[in-house]
Each structure stands twice: as structure tokens, then as C-alpha cells.
Amino acid sequence: MVKQLKFNDNMKLKYYVLLVALFIMASCNDEIVILDNPDFDVTTDSLTYKVGDAVAFHITGNAHIISFYSGETLKDYEYHGGRVIDLTGSGATISFKSSVQYGTQENQVSVLASNNFNGDYSSLSAVKEATWTDITSTLILGTNATLVSSGTVDISDLAIPGKPVYIAIKYMTKPQAENGLVKQWFIQEFTINSKKNLENNAGTSPITLTLANQNSMGFQIVDENAENAPARSVVTTNQLTLFGNEYLHEGLEIYNPDNPIYDPNSPIFDPKSDQFDPFARPKAYVPFDPSSPFNDPISEHWAVSGGIDIEKVNLGPDYSTPVKVGIAAAPVELFEYTFKKAGTFDVVFVASNNSIDTTKEVVKKITLTITE
Structure with a gap:
């Protein structure tokens, strides 16, 4: 009776393990889909600022990742695919x-x-x-x-x-x-x-x-x-x-028959010797040939x-500045940036929600005028 009970318990354990394995395999094969775009928006207090002013960008929403393109050279969303x-x-x-x-x-x-x-x-x-x-x-x-x-x-x-x-x-x-x-x-x-x-x-x-x-x-x-x-x-x-x-002549050490490199019993080939050279390899001695046209x-x-x-x-793609770098990062409500030169800049924020299989993205553009 006891033996029968142990057998049934083992069968149950194997059954549960099989169910878990099948569940994991099914989970791995199912696509994880994010149905909605990120809830994201960004605004500024003005559309005109001076060089050196800190431009405050007010951010709302729940995007996992937020990236910023200032619109300046090498930071321009227009060239995010390559320049x-x-x-x-x-x-x-x-x-x-x-x-x-x-x-x-x-x-x-x-x-x-x-x-x-x-x-x-x-x-x-x-x-x-x-x-x-x-x-x-x-x-x-x-x-x-x-x-x-x-x-x-x-x-x-x-x-x-x-x-x-x-x-x-x-x-x-x-x-x-x-x-x-x-x-x-x-x-x-x-x-x-x-x-x-x-x-x-x-x-x-x-x-x-x-x-x-x-x-x-x-x-x-x-x-x-x-x-x-x-x-x-x-x-x-x-x-x-x-x-x-290399200029080859008979005075070179490679033409010395007593060179240890030509002696297979030399301690330079013996791992137990203090003279062991791990890079040394035995070579066959070849005497100098004074008639070779390749000596000199x-x-x-x-x-x-x-x-x-x-x-x-x-130049490759223009790159963004990270504002928020993942779902675990704290929400960002304010991001500040200072322009160093005057001009008109198409500032772009890219917000995305991401999974292994899916990315949903929202792009927001604000055109700013920076004056001297």
C-alpha cells in the first residue's frame, strides 16, 4: 500500500512539471502586444527664447522611454536615420x-x-x-x-x-x-x-x-x-x-649551428627549466648560402x-538625448535645455512604450526661435 502511494505521488509531480513546462512554452510563443500608443505630451511656456536661457519642457503622460532631439547639428530628428x-x-x-x-x-x-x-x-x-x-x-x-x-x-x-x-x-x-x-x-x-x-x-x-x-x-x-x-x-x-x-649574412645568429633553437634538447624547450621560452620552436639548421640572390x-x-x-x-545617424530610459524609471515632468546659438530649431520628443515584440511610438515637434 505504501509503495503504491509513492508511485502515485511521483506521477502527480511529473504531471505538474509537464503542465508548467507546457505553460512556459506557450507563453514564449505568444506575442506580447501593447495595444495603445503612449499617453504623452510636451509643452513650453513660450516659442521664443534667448541664447543661454533654460528652455523648460513640461511633460505629461506615461511613456516608458522618452528621447529628445534639439534640432541642432548632429542632434536633428530629420537625420535620425542617417546623415x-x-x-x-x-x-x-x-x-x-x-x-x-x-x-x-x-x-x-x-x-x-x-x-x-x-x-x-x-x-x-x-x-x-x-x-x-x-x-x-x-x-x-x-x-x-x-x-x-x-x-x-x-x-x-x-x-x-x-x-x-x-x-x-x-x-x-x-x-x-x-x-x-x-x-x-x-x-x-x-x-x-x-x-x-x-x-x-x-x-x-x-x-x-x-x-x-x-x-x-x-x-x-x-x-x-x-x-x-x-x-x-x-x-x-x-x-x-x-x-x-632583413639583410642576411653569415654573421647572423640564425646561421650559428650552436644556436639553442637548433637543439631539441635545449632547456629553452623544457617547461621545467628556468630558461624555458614558451614561444620558442625547434628549427632545423640551414647554413648560410652566400650565392642566394635574396640575401641582400x-x-x-x-x-x-x-x-x-x-x-x-x-556621418551616421544624429543621436538623441535620453530623458526617460525605461518603464522602471521615475516619471519625468520637467526637462530643461539651453541653446548656445541663435536660430530656428525643430525640437522633437520621441516617446515610446516597448515590449519584446512591439514598440508603439509618439513623435511631438515644437519649433522654437532662439534669439541673441
Whole structure:
């Protein structure tokens, strides 16, 4: 009798668990719908204010989320889906900073620009098929380890309607036995700006329209001898490092047969040893070949940018200021904002009620005149 009672209790428990699971699954599949738009309104005491006055916005309603667009530059609801600016005929400039260290070779680096490169980075010969204009003489290049500004150089004459502009930095390696070791160059803060600025009614200075920066330039290394005498250049998000191929000669440690890297029993490979190097890998010894043409070749490699569109710029969406940020936030009855410049502004409040599946939105616009 006792055994039968325990069996029935277990069956009941399983039944209840199954019912709960089915209820949760049904709940997850049901769409949560908010039927009504937010109850929301906003008013001001006046439609005209002076620069520096605090404009009081009186808010009523029960909206979960409230956002504010002042109507100023980059804060304008008209561009909440994105702001693309036509720059046709405006022209552009480039600037960067450079420094150099090591080596003794001179005139290794030059800066070039093209408007007919086809984007083929597969080989140096493919890159050279384009027409490249040397603009090095218009720029200031570093002479030591201190970063030096290049100055701002106008490249407007390279603009052709419908064609992007490409920038390349050419690095030449001469035979190092005769010309000395190569230098290592660093390029930072590479910037291409439009010569047209965006008028700024939210502050005192016009807004510079940047077409490309160091991170978005898209530099790629195109190396003449990538397989046999590879350059040591590197592209990162904030720096371009240009460095020629290593000069190979019999005095290098890699040609020393007693180098521990060639001894599989060396303590540098033993995790229990104090000399253990986790990055070391055993290598087979290859003696120096004095007849190899790649020990000390004439070689060049280029850092070539992506195509830069200087006829338009996408600034992305204008952004709002949060006034209320969720259903759990306390109700907001007053919001104040101060305009810094005179003008006529379409102020917009966007109020919304939100669930996982649904958003109901109300947009309220007030046109304000701000005087000096």
C-alpha cells in the first residue's frame, strides 16, 4: 500500500512539471502586444527664447522611454536615420605624423596618390599599373624618433567625379652591404579631410568632415619579395610600420649551428627549466648560402590604402538625448535645455512604450526661435 502511494505521488509531480513546462512554452510563443500608443505630451511656456536661457519642457503622460532631439547639428530628428553629406567639388586634404629610427639608408620613403588604381592588391606589378602622382615634396617627413607633422596638403586636383582616391607609401630597400641598414618608419594619425566643413549651430566652431582616418584608411602591404625576402612592415589600427627586409649574412645568429633553437634538447624547450621560452620552436639548421640572390636584394614594397570617396561622407545617424530610459524609471515632468546659438530649431520628443515584440511610438515637434 505504501509503495503504491509513492508511485502515485511521483506521477502527480511529473504531471505538474509537464503542465508548467507546457505553460512556459506557450507563453514564449505568444506575442506580447501593447495595444495603445503612449499617453504623452510636451509643452513650453513660450516659442521664443534667448541664447543661454533654460528652455523648460513640461511633460505629461506615461511613456516608458522618452528621447529628445534639439534640432541642432548632429542632434536633428530629420537625420535620425542617417546623415549623408554631398561633397562634390569640395576637395580634400591629407595629413599625418611620421618618425624614423635605426639604419642609415636615405630617401627610402615616398608618398603617392592615384585616382585610377583598380583595387588589385595581389602583386606589386598590379599596383604599379595605375598612375601614381608623387606628392612627397609637399610633405614634411620625420628625421628621427620624434613624431613630426606632415603639414596639411591639398589633394583636390586628384579628384575625378565618381572615382575614389588611393594613397600609397612606397618603401625602397637598396642593397644594405653597400648602402647601410634600412630604416624603420612609423606613420600615425593619417587623416583625409574634406575642405568643406559642416556648419555647427550647436557650438562655436564648424565641424571638420573626416573622410578617412588611420584606422579606416585600409592600408595593405604589397611586397615585391614577400616569399624570398619579406619586408617587416606591419599595419595596425593606429600605426603603419614600414621596415625593409632583413639583410642576411653569415654573421647572423640564425646561421650559428650552436644556436639553442637548433637543439631539441635545449632547456629553452623544457617547461621545467628556468630558461624555458614558451614561444620558442625547434628549427632545423640551414647554413648560410652566400650565392642566394635574396640575401641582400634591391626590393620595394608599398602600403596602399583603400579607395577614399571624397565626394560624400556618411556621418551616421544624429543621436538623441535620453530623458526617460525605461518603464522602471521615475516619471519625468520637467526637462530643461539651453541653446548656445541663435536660430530656428525643430525640437522633437520621441516617446515610446516597448515590449519584446512591439514598440508603439509618439513623435511631438515644437519649433522654437532662439534669439541673441
